[in-house]
Amino acid sequence: MEREELEDVEIQLLLEGIYRYYGFDFRNYALASLKRRIWNTVKTEGLTTISGLQEKVLHEPEYLERLLLNLSINVTAMFRDPNFFLTFRKKVIPILRTYPFIRIWHAGCSTGEEVYSMAILLKEEGLYHRSRLYATDINEIVLRKAKSGIFPLVMMQEYTHNYIQAGGKKAFSEYYTAAYGNAIFSSELKENIIFSLHNLATDNSFNEFHVIFCRNVLIYFNKNLQHRVHKLFYESLIRFGILGLGRQESIRFTPHEQDYEQLVSSEKIYRRVS
Structure with a gap:
């Protein structure tokens, strides 16, 4: 068997094992x-083969946690992409x-920067008090980080620049407090955000939405999974609901x-019309 064929078999076995034992579907x-x-x-x-990684992942859950961090985008x-928000x-x-x-x-909120951006935008437009934002991801570790609302202070210059280009109406620094090299975002921004685990590969719809964001996630899925997710989004949007995708993604x-x-x-x- 060619080395590349063997590698593909090892990957399939690893992903199948993760799915069967832990329920995470990267297949x-x-x-x-x-x-x-x-x-x-x-x-x-410090391993040499994918099979060696499979053994560690199935027998020692801490290896799975680290692998999930690498597999999640x-x-x-x-x-x-400030113009998207503008x-x-x-x-x-x-x-x-x-x-x-x-x-x-x-959907696929990662460490939460996008959901806090939307909370800020909605606040400035006077709509946050009657909004509920659902921030979901497959990865519990990044969700915990998102829920904390704490980001490196060194990133604030870039984020401020993005915010201004996105039509921001205040001084961006009004939304966070600087402490110990971090920017701690206002707890008011979290009042109407629900952080929750959700796996786009296996889980179903859990509500009806006016807007769904899934930006720069679908590009990492194959065609079958992309079609599954688009069906999920279509069924989850109200008629005339809005779907926001990443720059390299399309319907x-x-x-x-x-x-x-x-x-x-x-x-x-995009706006759902039928």
Whole structure:
């Protein structure tokens, strides 16, 4: 058997073992990205084979925790892609004003920068008090970090720049307190946020939403899993609800392509129309 074939078998066995024993399903993640992340973990743990990693993961849960951190995509920033948030402010906020109560789902929220950005935006637009934000992720460790609302102070210059470009209406520093090299965000921003575990690969819808964000997550899934997630989002959105995707993502060539209209050509913000 070729070395590459053997590697693929090892990866399949590892992912199948994780799914059967722990319930985390990475079997439909894009293989090239998975392969890189798994090998990084193998080397970091001082191992030599993927089979060796499988043995550790199945018998010692702390290895699973570290592998999950590597397999979960946790690249994020506050007001990331500022024009997305500026467009949301201009085009979507007027739609949301027509609802008495607003439910927003941040799927794959990672360490929470995006959900705090949305809380700030909604506060400035006078809508936060009648909004509920659901921030979900597969990874308990990053969720705990998100719930803390504490981010490195060194990132605030970049985040402030993003905030201003996104149409921010105040001094960004009003939203956090600096202490011990960290920015501790106001507890008021967390009042209407619910942080919860949710696995896009296996879990079902848990509410009906006016807005769903899933940005820069779908690019790490294969076509089958992408289609599953798009079905989940379609079933979870109210009619005329809003779906926000990442810059490299699209609803084109998905089973629900005809069910949405793109609000503006420059951003991946879609409105469910059927």
